[in-house]
Amino acid sequence: MTQKAVRDMDVRRELEERTLEAEGIIRRFLPREEGYQKTIMEAMSYALMSPGKRLRPILMRECAACFDQTSPQALPFFMAAIEMIHAYSLVHDDLPAMDNDLLRRGKPTTHARFGEAMGVLAGDALLNYAFETALQSLETDGTNPAVHKSLILLARKAGIYGMIGGQVVDVESEHIQGMDKHRLDFIHELKTGALIEAAMCIGALLGGADESQLLTVEQAAAKIGLAFQIEDDILDITGDEKTIGKPVGSDERNHKVTYVTFAGLEGARRDAESLTREALENLASLPRKNDFLMELVAYLARRNR
């Protein structure tokens, strides 16, 4: 095995462990499946615990570990909340009125399994429950300004100036001839980037970051988010179907304008690499060195190379 292959294996193993840990935390906040409204709890759990790396809660926790207060008591609430927001966005994305997907990673999507009405409601329920969960941190940690800032940031980055905003422009752009680079950047920044920024910034805030450190983390997160998106676009062309979980070349067949359309395959690779390098430099400047976080970011940027 090459040195890179050994390193990749180590990161993957470590990531699997963190994924299990994150899932353990998220599961603690799942509502009990009981009462007349039992079906909605089942649908929420189905959507939330469907296969995934739990990257957002992991990034949140690892960013907290870059600061002095490494395990703040509010952290688990926000780890669960951000995964709920990610999950709800997938449930609503898959609806017939949106992407109309019946399968996600080989499993029936939530509305395919529970019906369309329950798909709408399960998404609503997960979004609402995300805030219900994050707000619980006020009960024990209500005087902590970092908790206030984290709540405000979570709502902002998930909403029309964040993820939903990106989603709206993405949906509308399907009907627009001649997507320009600026509009595409906007979509990527908000649709993929905003929630990663929320995850990493909330981690930093709860860890005790000051204003300027928070800005550093936000910049790193924006670069990481964009690098992920570029990687996705590259993988759609060069990846193999089994790894990426959808048919190769689907973007081209759907005439979807991607990062590669503007930068070319080589240019896209170069940009993803330099974005990752800059993000790693940002992260290296934080008070505590977090080797796993650095390795994870580097690994995610070189997947399937």
Next chain:
Amino acid sequence: MTQKAVRDMDVRRELEERTLEAEGIIRRFLPREEGYQKTIMEAMSYALMSPGKRLRPILMRECAACFDQTSPQALPFFMAAIEMIHAYSLVHDDLPAMDNDLLRRGKPTTHARFGEAMGVLAGDALLNYAFETALQSLETDGTNPAVHKSLILLARKAGIYGMIGGQVVDVESEHIQGMDKHRLDFIHELKTGALIEAAMCIGALLGGADESQLLTVEQAAAKIGLAFQIEDDILDITGDEKTIGKPVGSDERNHKVTYVTFAGLEGARRDAESLTREALENLASLPRKNDFLMELVAYLARRNR
């Protein structure tokens, strides 16, 4: 004119004034319609500012006025937030997968006007923006425990243990033969009641209510919510089409089991009256007498008699 007719006219006039005031407050929190994601702001504003009495924000404000701190600085944020949650629930209720309604009070519903994908997203955006708006109160009033409690209560009463929970059971009950009274009470309590409880309890909390006063307000709100629902069911049978904004007798044609199915028309009237009387007694026990609130509650319970 009879004495009752004069009194009704006075309350209606006063209510119209309060509605305009509440709309002025809500409008201040609307996002500016600009940027690539402009359409979603337009859809949110369309849904939020469509005709309505703004009962929830009005009840919130009037409940605050039953206590010593009559205009708490956090109040406007929560008034706007609760109306946003009410508006999102209507937008998603009207979707093809749910009630499939193209008209609401004679105007095209949000998805009929903006397309189904934008209907899903506008609902999501309003729910998220409700929390974004309410959370702003932490910036100026973050150390106030009443604000913390209000945020937690808002999320709880809007979610699976509140409004969404009721909605889920209502949707599922369409396919169930032999609805029982207990299940119907559950739906009413959550689907209609929970948000009215949130409105009135948040008003009370921000006004300075203590635990026992909060309980009194919650009990009053539950009774008022149920009385409203019973009135709706009665109006569906006895009302005229122009006033209620939908065809008379639609529940019966849809084989919908309502309060009247179990209690009969006279029984339903009696129950609505005694619930209202009890609620008024609850409200009369609060520190400050609020004549308008009492008159409003009584008026709403005798609409179209």
